[in-house]
Each structure stands twice: as structure tokens, then as C-alpha cells.
Amino acid sequence: MKNRRPSVPLIINLSLIAVTTAVLVTFGFVDFTQQRDKRFQDLQTDLATITEQLGSSLALPFWNFQDDQAIKIVENAMRDKYVAAIVARDTITQRVVVARMRTADGTLEHAELPFATDDLIHRQGNITFNSRDIGLVDVYVTPQYVRLALKETLFRLVLSIALVNAIMVLLLYFILSRNVMLPLKAVETYALTVSSEEYADASVPHGKFLQEIGNLRDSIVIMVEKLRHRYEELKQSQIGLAEAEARYRNLYENALAGIFRCTPDGRFLSANSAMASILGVEPPLTVIDSATDFFGKVLIDDPERKEFIYLLDIYGEVSKFLVHFRRSDGDVRIGTLHARTVTDDKGVPLHIDGMLEDITERTRAEALLLDAHEFIQNILDSMPSMVIGIDDAMRITHFNRTTETSTGVGHGHLLGMTLTEVLPRLSSQAEAIRSALQEGVPVSLPNQPYILDEQIRQENILIFPIVREGVRGAVIRLDDVTDQARMEELILQTEKMMSLGGLAAGMAHEINNPLAGILQSVQNITRRVSPGFKANVQAAEESGCPLDSIRSYMEKREIFDFLSGIKDAGERAAKIVNNMLSFTRSASLQSTPTRLDELLDKSVELASTDYDIKKKYDFKRIRIEKDYPSEVLTVPCVPMEIEQVVINLLRNAAQAMASHPNPPSDPRIVLRLRPEGKMAVIEVDDNGPGIAEKDRRKVFEPFYTTKKPGEGTGLGLSVSYFIITRNHGGTIRVESEPGKGAKFIITLPMLSGTKPDGADTSQPA
Numbered sequence: 001m002k003n004r005r006p007s008v009p010l011i012i013n014l015s016l017i018a019v020t021t022a023v024l025v026t027f028g029f030v031d032f033t034q035q036r037d038k039r040f041q042d043l044q045t046d047l048a049t050i051t052e053q054l055g056s057s058l059a060l061p062f063w064n065f066q067d068d069q070a071i072k073i074v075e076n077a078m079r080d081k082y083v084a085a086i087v088a089r090d091t092i093t094q095r096v097v098v099a100r101m102r103t104a105d106g107t108l109e110h111a112e113l114p115f116a117t118d119d120l121i122h123r124q125g126n127i128t129f130n131s132r133d134i135g136l137v138d139v140y141v142t143p144q145y146v147r148l149a150l151k152e153t154l155f156r157l158v159l160s161i162a163l164v165n166a167i168m169v170l171l172l173y174f175i176l177s178r179n180v181m182l183p184l185k186a187v188e189t190y191a192l193t194v195s196s197e198e199y200a201d202a203s204v205p206h207g208k209f210l211q212e213i214g215n216l217r218d219s220i221v222i223m224v225e226k227l228r229h230r231y232e233e234l235k236q237s238q239i240g241l242a243e244a245e246a247r248y249r250n251l252y253e254n255a256l257a258g259i260f261r262c263t264p265d266g267r268f269l270s271a272n273s274a275m276a277s278i279l280g281v282e283p284p285l286t287v288i289d290s291a292t293d294f295f296g297k298v299l300i301d302d303p304e305r306k307e308f309i310y311l312l313d314i315y316g317e318v319s320k321f322l323v324h325f326r327r328s329d330g331d332v333r334i335g336t337l338h339a340r341t342v343t344d345d346k347g348v349p350l351h352i353d354g355m356l357e358d359i360t361e362r363t364r365a366e367a368l369l370l371d372a373h374e375f376i377q378n379i380l381d382s383m384p385s386m387v388i389g390i391d392d393a394m395r396i397t398h399f400n401r402t403t404e405t406s407t408g409v410g411h412g413h414l415l416g417m418t419l420t421e422v423l424p425r426l427s428s429q430a431e432a433i434r435s436a437l438q439e440g441v442p443v444s445l446p447n448q449p450y451i452l453d454e455q456i457r458q459e460n461i462l463i464f465p466i467v468r469e470g471v472r473g474a475v476i477r478l479d480d481v482t483d484q485a486r487m488e489e490l491i492l493q494t495e496k497m498m499s500l501g502g503l504a505a506g507m508a509h510e511i512n513n514p515l516a517g518i519l520q521s522v523q524n525i526t527r528r529v530s531p532g533f534k535a536n537v538q539a540a541e542e543s544g545c546p547l548d549s550i551r552s553y554m555e556k557r558e559i560f561d562f563l564s565g566i567k568d569a570g571e572r573a574a575k576i577v578n579n580m581l582s583f584t585r586s587a588s589l590q591s592t593p594t595r596l597d598e599l600l601d602k603s604v605e606l607a608s609t610d611y612d613i614k615k616k617y618d619f620k621r622i623r624i625e626k627d628y629p630s631e632v633l634t635v636p637c638v639p640m641e642i643e644q645v646v647i648n649l650l651r652n653a654a655q656a657m658a659s660h661p662n663p664p665s666d667p668r669i670v671l672r673l674r675p676e677g678k679m680a681v682i683e684v685d686d687n688g689p690g691i692a693e694k695d696r697r698k699v700f701e702p703f704y705t706t707k708k709p710g711e712g713t714g715l716g717l718s719v720s721y722f723i724i725t726r727n728h729g730g731t732i733r734v735e736s737e738p739g740k741g742a743k744f745i746i747t748l749p750m751l752s753g754t755k756p757d758g759a760d761t762s763q764p765a
Helices: 008-057 059-063 067-077 144-195 211-236 241-253 273-279 284-290 294-298 302-315 360-382 401-407 424-439 482-528 534-542 547-556 559-581 596-608 639-659 716-727
Strands: 083-090 095-102 108-110 121-129 132-141 258-262 268-271 317-326 332-343 349-358 386-391 396-399 443-452 455-468 471-480 592-595 623-627 634-637 668-676 679-686 731-736 742-749
Touching: 008 059, 008 067, 008 083, 008 121, 008 132, 008 144, 059 067, 059 121, 059 132, 067 083, 067 095, 144 211, 258 273, 273 349, 294 302, 302 317, 302 332, 332 360, 360 401, 386 401, 424 443, 424 455, 424 471, 455 482, 482 559, 534 547, 547 559, 592 596, 592 639, 596 623, 596 634, 596 639, 596 668, 596 679, 634 639, 634 742, 639 668, 639 679, 639 716, 639 742, 716 731
Parallel strands: 623 668
Antiparallel strands: 083 095, 083 132, 095 108, 121 132, 258 268, 258 349, 317 332, 332 349, 386 396, 386 471, 443 455, 455 471, 592 634, 668 679, 679 742, 731 742
16 A cells, blocks of 8 residues: 655645744744833833832931821822832831732732732832931832733734734635646646556646746656657667676676675675685685675674674665675685665565675774874873964864863864964963964973963963974973972072072171170260269369269260160161071070960060051051961971061061052951961961062062161061071962062971870971
């Protein structure tokens, strides 16, 4: 029984209905969406207007405590059916002045707070009197009336779509039936009549046809005439079967692929020379005798054989099926098999025609190439650096696993993207990359800064141009050298401190001797004019000048003030000399186990008493925040020296925030304490003006200061550096950006075996 196929009229009718319905529904949906958005937008506009008007109207009643007047204003505003509730509060007295809500029957009643607002739209406004906020008003509107109006609009829209759709379908069906369906039916009748060889009954359809249908009719008529003419020629002269067979045999034997025919159970019936060569037997007739079972002996892999037979039974044809077969010499080869089952009129299989191609060498070459590619890719993936290959348009062609994990872009998206899309930070180096591509010269860009997770990091960029088959490209390697740069900077800083420390020690010893003489001389001058020594009184009387007169003269001429100034200056110079000597001296005090949280608290307490009008800062105006861990951190240290370092950092932060032209409105210093492995970490973080890059590299150098003359010696951070690094075996560094504050980070070795309660169980680590 023949399968019923859909007719042209049915397809056209269904298509017309589908198209017109889709178009009308689309336009209707767009129109409905616009109306819905407009109604809800109007509702929001009305809500904003009501809220603003209430904020203005309630100002005077709220200020004068006229609650009755406020209630009337609110109830008057609720005449609009969209308004569901209004609540007005006095923010000065913290009371609800009026609260009204609309019930289901439309009446107004006092609202008990809080009430359900799930299906309401809310807006809050300020009640302002004389530019002062004295209250808040909350207005709630209900969207139910908008939804009802939208439902009516939707019903009218659906009814209009259905009516218009019906009219359009009827008109289009009438036009298509007259101009397309009836002419096509006439052409179909003519073609069926000709195909049944009833030429006498086949009359050419006449009438008015559209251009395409008329062309179709003319083509069928011409084709029928040609077939009739050809049929007559074949009846008069037949082609020689021997010549046709010879041509087929020549094509069959000279084919490059192995062609064979076998029975459904796998017995060879015929094979060409190429098939014999592929199987390693000569001549082709030997194939028929040697390989009596194609499925069992040639297809050696049992799963492949079963899958091939299954597919051939199901589909009757198999193409490009990968198989393993054995030659007569025992060599296992790889090939692609194409086969088709030939059946009789009843569908009974007669034989199998097939073609076998030997692709062993090609497959092995592809496998070697794939192994080489995987080996190279594994080498690239094992590298910690980001390795990216680009073409002359800077599109990514290759990358390793580090690139994929660092960028966060999936494997399927990286290929084809431009380099600056994946790594926007390389936009500043794009010109150098293009120059390397054009000139073919490798380019090295060391220590390039970039920002990652709000931190400044550095990387080395190496660009290696390559040319392959006339196409330019490049391999780019990115190495994160942030830690290396920091280590180099630390080593350089340490070496600089050691050399400057020796210089400072020599200078200190040279200055100390004359300084001691100056202080001693000042002390002796003061003693020689003191009335407490008889020798002074006696010498003054012998000289004819009483000692009291001498002292009176010196006081009037402020000589004692000069001597006091010389003494203060000398003592200040002696203090500077002592600080310079700290560069080379180890701590003379003995280290003791110290709780860092208590030490930091004591340092803050000492620093908070530091106030001087000349210094222009006051710790009482600075907010000190503490971030300590739950466990107790104990370190071996000299408490006075660590306190000196912390107080110095606190003072520097306070001075920086106070002396900056734009000091922060809320000056803040954060003290953080945390464990990190076997080290305790102290962080002093401020929100001041920060430190410029050129100054950050020199802050620990002796005598380097950004303060005005007379406000600092430039030794505070240098002494702190030596206290932490040389006396306590720790580290100190600074992280800062201009405008983002400064953070000094100190690490100190903790006591090994420290318990959470702070008790020590072993010696210092």
C-alpha cells in the first residue's frame, strides 16, 4: 500500500494559516506589550506625582502637629481608586501620624502596621519644611485595575486577530486555488497519463498559466517528445553489449581502490587487481580461492565485523567504515570499507558490492603527527608561563593550559579572539608586538606593571616572531616576576643598608668626639658661673666683679638661654648619632617572649599621648582600628625596640595625613595581626595620601625624608628597618599607591610550639 503524501493544496492552506497567524500574533503581542508597559508606566508616574504632592501638602500640618488636617489630606488623596494605602510618619517624634488603607469593598479604614504589601507598588517620599526633612510618606497603589484593563484589551486583540486571520486565509486561498492549484492539477494529470504510457489519452493542458507553471508544462511536453524520439532510436539500433562490457571491465580493473563482490555470507565472487594487491595475493582470481570468508578472515577484529554486518543489515549500505584487515603475509593493515547490499525485486539479498582502500600509512603518519602535537602541547602546558601564539592580525592561534586558567576564558572561546580582548592589559604593549611582527626581531619587555585583584604586579613579556609559509606570526611568553622583583628589591635594599650602615657608623664616631667636647664645655661654663661653688665666688671677688652681677648680666643678655640652646642642640645631635650607630650595633637588650597583641596595644597607648601644636596632628582625632586573631601570637623580641618601630610608623601615618593638602575627612589607622606559617605578621595601614613610587623605593634609606627641613631627620624608618631585619631576623616592607594610603608590613619569627593561650613549649624558631 502506497504511503499517502500531503497534497499541495493542504500544504499551502496550512502554510497560509501558519504564516498569517504568526504575523498577526507577533504584531498583536508587540502592541499588547506596548500598552501594558505604558499603563504600568503611567501608574508609576501617578504614584510619583501623588507622593510628591503629599510630601508638599503634609509639610505644614506636620510642622504644626495638625494631625486632623494631615488625615484629611491623606483621605482626599485616596479618592483615586488606584491608591491602596498611605502611611505618613513624623521622623522627629518617631510616630505614625496617619495610616489609611482601602478595604475590599472600597471603603477607607485605619491601617494596622505592618500590613500585607505583596501585590502593591510602593514609593516613599520626604516631607520637607523649610529645607528640613521632618517626615516620611509611604504611598501604595494596586495594579489590579491595570490588569483588568489589560485583560479586556487582550480579549479584543485575540478576537481581532482571529477575524482578520480568517478573512486573509479565505482571500489567499481563493487566489491561490485559481492561479496555482488548478493549473498544477492539470499538469499533474498530463504527467500521470504519460507515465502510464497511454499516449493517446494524453492531451497537453491548455489555458492561462502563471509563468513558472507554464514553463513547467512546456518542459514536461518537451521531455516527453524527446523520450519518444529516443525510444524510437533505441528500437532501431542497439549498442553492442560486448563493447559496453569491455569499457566496464577496463574501468573495473584499472581502479586504484580495491573493488569486490561477495555473497551475503562473505564468499568472494569477483575482485579487481587493486583488491588483490591490497590483500597481498596475485592474480585477482587467487583472491576468490584464498579468501573464501571475507567477514571471518579479512575483517579480523570481531567488534568491527559485528558492527559492520549490523549496519549493513539495517541500512543496506555502509560508507567510510574503518576496519583492520590481514594481508596474506600476516601484516595487519588499516582501511576504509564501502559496501552496498544488492537485492532482487522482493528484497532478498543477492550479493554485496564493496570497495576497500588501504590507509595504513596515512593513518600512521596522522598518529605520529598527533603524538608530536600532543607532546609539544604537553611541554607548553607544563610551563608555568603563559605561552600564546598569534597571527599577523594578533588573533590567538595557540595557547597553553596556564593561559586558559589565568584568563578564565574557555578553550572553545580563546581561539580566534584578539590578544587585547583576552588580556586587555597588553593594549599598552600592542605597538611593540606589531613592530616585532613587522620587523621579525624578538622583543623583550621586562618588569611590565599590571593590576591583578587590586594589586600591582610585574611581568616579563617576550615576543618571538615566526614566519610560516609566508604568513607572519609570533609566540608571546608572559612570566609573572612580581615575587622575583620584590626579592631583588629586598636584596638591593639590604645591600644598600649594609653599606650605608658602615658609612653611618664611621660618621657617628667622628662626630661623637667634638660633640662630647661641646656638651662638656657647655656644662663647665654653666658650673663656673654657678653660685653653689666657693671657687666661683672667690674668683669673681678677686676680679672685682661679684658673681651675682655676672649672673645678672648673663641673664639680661640671655646668655643662659644661648647655653641652653647649645645644650639642646648638642643632645639632639647626640640622639641622631645614637640612631646612626643603631645601623651597626646589635641589640644589647635580651629578647623575651612577648605577646604581640599586648605590645601593639601599649604602642597605641604611648602614641596617643603624642601631641604637639608644632607637629599639627593629634592622635585623639585619628580612629585606630584593631584586627587581631583569636589565637595569641608570641614572638621573641626586645619589646622596647618593637614598640619604637610601631610608634614610629603610627607617627609617620599621622603626620602624613595631617600635612597633606587634602587630608581625609575620617583619618583612620588599622593595626592588623595574623599568623603566616611560622611568622607573625603586623600591618600598619592608613588611609592617608600614600607614597609615590620614587619615594617608596627610598623610604628605608638613612637621611631620606619627604618632610620639610627641621621636621624630620630621615632616620626613623632606617632605624626601624635595622631593628626588624638585623636585631630580630624579620622583614619590613611597604605597599602604597598615591591617593590610596600606605601599608607597612612587618614579619617576625614566632616561638615554635606556641599554644593558643600564649604559653611557650619550646625555644624560639
